[in-house]
Amino acid sequence: MAAPPIPPQLPLAGPLKSQPALTIPSWTFPFKIIRGGCWLVNYEPTGALLVAYDGTIRIEHNAGGTTASGDLYQRPIITLPSFPPLPPRPPIRFMLPPPSPTGGIPIQSRRNYRYYLRITSIPEISFVIGNSFNLGFEMWRFNTATNAWASSPEATLTATMSWVTAPAGYPGAYLEGSTKNAAGAITGRLKMGWISESYRKITVEIDTAAGSERPLDNGAGETWATVFSKAGFSANVILSDTNVPTPADGSFSDAEMHAAMLSKRDPTNLDTEWHYHILAVHHIESTERGKMYDYEADTNNVPREGLGIASHWIVDNDPRWGDLRNTRWGASKPAYFRTAVHELGHAFGLEHNEIDNGYMSPSPTIASQPGGPFPKQVKWAFADDDLKRLRHWSDVFVRPGGLEYTAGYDTGLPITPDDLDIEIPDLKLEVKPVLTEVPLGAPVRVELKLTNNSKSPIEVPESIGFESPYISGTVTSAAVAPRTFKPFVCCTDSSSTVTLNPEDATEKRSLASSLTLLRGAGGALFPVSGVSEIKVTLNWPLQGTQSRCVVTGSATVFVTTAIDASHASAAHKMLTTPDAYVLLVLGGDCNGLKDGKDAINLATNDGTLYPHYAAVKAKCLATRFQAKPNLEEAQNLLNDSNVILSNGERAKLEKLGLKCRKKGGY
Secondary structure (H helix, E strand, C coil), X not given: CCCCCCCCCCCCCCCCXXXXXXXXXXXXXXXXXXXXXXXXXXXXXXXXXXXXXXXXXXXXXXXXXXXXXXXXXXCCEEEECCCCCCCXXXXXXXXXXXXXXXXXXXXXXXXXXXXXXXXXXXXXXXEEECCEEEEEXXXXXXXXXXXXXXXXXXXXXXXXXXXXXXXCCCCCCEEEEEEECCCCCEEEEEEEEEEECCXXXXXXXXXXXXXXXXXXXXXXXXXXXXXXXXXXXXXXXXXXXXXXXXXXXXXXCHHHHHHHHHHHCCCCCCCCCCEEEEEEECEECCECCEECCCCCCCCCCCCCCEEXXXXXXXXXXXXXXXHHCCCEHHHCHHHHHHHHHHHHHHHCXXXXXXXXXXXXXXXXXXXXXXXXXXXXXXXXXXXXXXXXXXXXXXXXXXXXXXXXXXXXXXXXXXXXXXXXXXXXXXXXXXXXXXXXXXXXXXXEEEEXXXXXXXXXXXXXXXXXXXXXXXXXXXXXECCEEEEEXXXXXXXXXXXXXXXXXXXXCCCCCEEEEEEEECEECCEEXXXXXXXXXXXXXXXXXXXXXXXXXXXXXXXXXXXXXXXXXXXXXXXXXXXXXXXXXXXXXXXXXXXXXXXXXXHHHHHHCCCCCHHHHHHHXXXXXXXXXXXXXXXXXXXXXXXXXXXXXXXXXXXXXXXXCCCCCCCCCC
C-alpha cells in the first residue's frame, strides 16, 4: 500500500511575529542502570555476632534477559590471647576487614567458602525506573570438610536493593537492602558495589620445553586477550620458562608433567590467585594433542591446576585434516592454540561439548564436520552453555584447587536459572521403579517413558537411556548428601533425535528405556536404608538454536536394612567396590576387574541379593572378553523365577541368545 501524499504547504497569512521564548523545565529522567559485570558483596546475618560473609555477584545482560549468580566466603576471625605479665583475661576475638574494592575482583581462601547464591529474581532489563529493585536468591550451603552441598537451599530470601552513596574506593554504583524470608522477617543486611566489567579474575602461566612453541594466538587475530574478553574473564597471561627439561624418551607422562609444573611454576598461592599452568612439550604419553592431566596424576591433591599440550604430534594422514596431514601439530598456529584453550577449558571444569564447533568440542569431531578442511570449521568461542557455566557456576567448580573435574555436572546443586532453558510441560517423563522396595546393596531398576501429550510433534533424543549423553539424575535421602548419576559410556551416534507424534496420533507418541542404578560419581547411590527420591533429567539442545529443552521425572524407593550377617557382608562389598558397577554396565570378565567379579559373586551367593544380581552375573558370563561365553551357566541363573530384570536388561540378554522369564517392567 502506497504511503499517503504529503499535504501541500499552507500559505502564510502574513508576516511572522516574534513569539516569547518557551521555558523548558529542568528535570532528570528517574532511572538507574544495573551495570553488568562483577559486584563486591557483603552479607551480615541478623543476630549473629562476629559472622559476616563477603564475595561477589556476577550480573550478565544477554539476549534472553538477565542472568546473575554469586558466591559468599565467611570473613576470617582472629583471636588475641592475653600475654604475661598482663593478668589472664578472656581472649579477644574480632573479624578482619572485608575485601577492598580497590583490589578489583576479590580472591578469597578456599577454606572460607560457604554459599552459592542462586539468583532467582532480578530485573530482566539493565535499568529500572526509580531508585531500587527487588532481588530474590537462594543460599546453598557448602561444607568444606566434606566437599558436599546441602540437599536444599539453607535460605530463600528477597531484598529491596536501593542505590546509596558508595563508600570510598568503589568505582561504580553501590546498593544496600535488608533481606527477608518468606514470612517477611528481616534476616540480614546485603550490600553490593560494582567493581569490574569482568566476571572473574585469573592468571595463566605458560612454560615450554625447548623446541616447543608457545601457544599465543591462532595466526588470524584470536589471542588469549580475545579468548578471555569473550568469556568475560580478567586474565593475566605470564610467559615463563622456555627450557623445561624433556625426559630421555622425549615424551612426558602425566606424572612428569605434574612434577614439571610444581618445579617450574612461579610461586603462587591458590587462596589469593586463580593460577592455571600450561606446559607445552614435545609428546604426551597418554594422548596425542593435549590433556588436562591434573586429576589422574594429582600428586599434591590440588585438582585442575595444570594442563599439557603436545607440539610434536604428527597429524594423521586422514583427508579430514586437510593440509595438516603428516605435519607437526605445533606448526599449525590455529590447531595448536585451539588445543591450549580447549585443555584450559577442562581446567575450568568443562567437559567436551559438541553442541557446536566451539572450544570444548574435540578437534577430531570438528575435523569431521562439513566446511573443512580443518581448522576452517572451528568456532573461535565457547558455546553459550559453556559461557554460562564459566560465568555462573559456583567458584569451587571453576577455580583451581576447588572441586574435582566435572563436579559442576555431577553435583545436585542447581545453577542459577537459565534464560535459554525451555521446559515442555506437555512432554511427560514417567519414572517407574521395577520394585518399590529393594534390599540394601541391590541396584535400583527403573523404567522410563517419555510421552508427548501435546497437540504438536516434538523432536526428542532418539535414546533416553544411559547410552544417551542427555540424561542425568540425582538421588536424595535423609542424612546423606545428594548423589548424582549420568552415563558411564555414551554411544557415538546417541545424539540423534526422533519425532514424537502428538496426542491424537495412533503411533510413536512415546519412547521407553530402562536404568539400572547402583553408583554415581560420588559413590554408591543408595548407601543407607530408608526412602530415597530418584530425579531423572533429560536436557538436550533445541535444533537450530542455543536453547535447550528440559524434562524431569521422579519416583521414590524404599531401601530395607540388612537382614543377616551374609546380607550385610555382601551389601558392604557391593557398595564399596566401584569395579562391580563397571561389570554391571559392560558385562564380561576383564581380569583387571577382579574386585568387581568378587563382589558380584558374593552378592549372588547371598540369598537376599541373589535375585538382584543373577541377571548381572548372567550378562558377565554371556559377554566374556577373554574366554568363551558360558551361555549354559548364564541360562541356569535366569531360569530362577525370582530373578529381577528391567525391560532393558531382558532385551540385551535375549540378544545374547538367553531366555528370560517375563517379570517386572510396565
